[in-house]
Amino acid sequence: MATTNDLKNGMVLKLENQLWQVVEFQHVKPGKGPAFVRTKLRHVESGKNVDKTFNAGTKVETATVDRRTMQYLYNDGSNYVFMDTGTYEQTEVDPDIVGNAKNFMLENTEAIVATNEGRVLFVELPASVELTVTYTEPGVVGDSATGRTKPATVETGHEIQVPLFVEQGERIKVDTRDSSYLGRVKG
Numbered sequence: 001m002a003t004t005n006d007l008k009n010g011m012v013l014k015l016e017n018q019l020w021q022v023v024e025f026q027h028v029k030p031g032k033g034p035a036f037v038r039t040k041l042r043h044v045e046s047g048k049n050v051d052k053t054f055n056a057g058t059k060v061e062t063a064t065v066d067r068r069t070m071q072y073l074y075n076d077g078s079n080y081v082f083m084d085t086g087t088y089e090q091t092e093v094d095p096d097i098v099g100n101a102k103n104f105m106l107e108n109t110e111a112i113v114a115t116n117e118g119r120v121l122f123v124e125l126p127a128s129v130e131l132t133v134t135y136t137e138p139g140v141v142g143d144s145a146t147g148r149t150k151p152a153t154v155e156t157g158h159e160i161q162v163p164l165f166v167e168q169g170e171r172i173k174v175d176t177r178d179s180s181y182l183g184r185v186k187g
Helices: 095-104
Strands: 012-015 018-028 036-043 049-055 059-062 066-075 080-084 090-093 110-116 119-124 128-136 149-154 159-163 171-175 181-184
Touching: 080 095, 090 095, 090 119, 095 119, 149 171, 159 181
Parallel strands: none
Antiparallel strands: 012 018, 012 059, 018 036, 036 049, 066 080, 066 110, 080 090, 110 119, 128 149, 128 171, 149 159, 171 181
């Protein structure tokens, strides 16, 4: 049990028997009236965001979330299989829980797998990953200064927008939060 004064980004709360992750919070002390805490919460299972306001000091139930670094091994056709890097214990994760992370996961990719009471809640990847472009149309000479983009398929099968100068076979850095191109990988 905690109070709204103890809130931190990433904390998971149990409200009305559902799990909500704190995305943002702000303590507000108006000139008149009592202080309150304005929060943006993300439903752990559906990913839906809601805004909720609490009175300052209100007791809220926190959920114990175990975050472990795991290595993605393979997709067995119906589930994604992860291995705990410390205990070598394997965990199967439903594709709905993996969500968009599947677009950036290659075999042996490390990810944070969060569980609550033995149930997998979500899979969290690093902010960016390095992937190889497996297919893209060739760029036209002289078009690189325009800032235009073209579609490119990366080695996971996911398609992203890249600048015209990016060629097939190049390694690029991709933002896992919004699928945006971050740059070429040197070396």
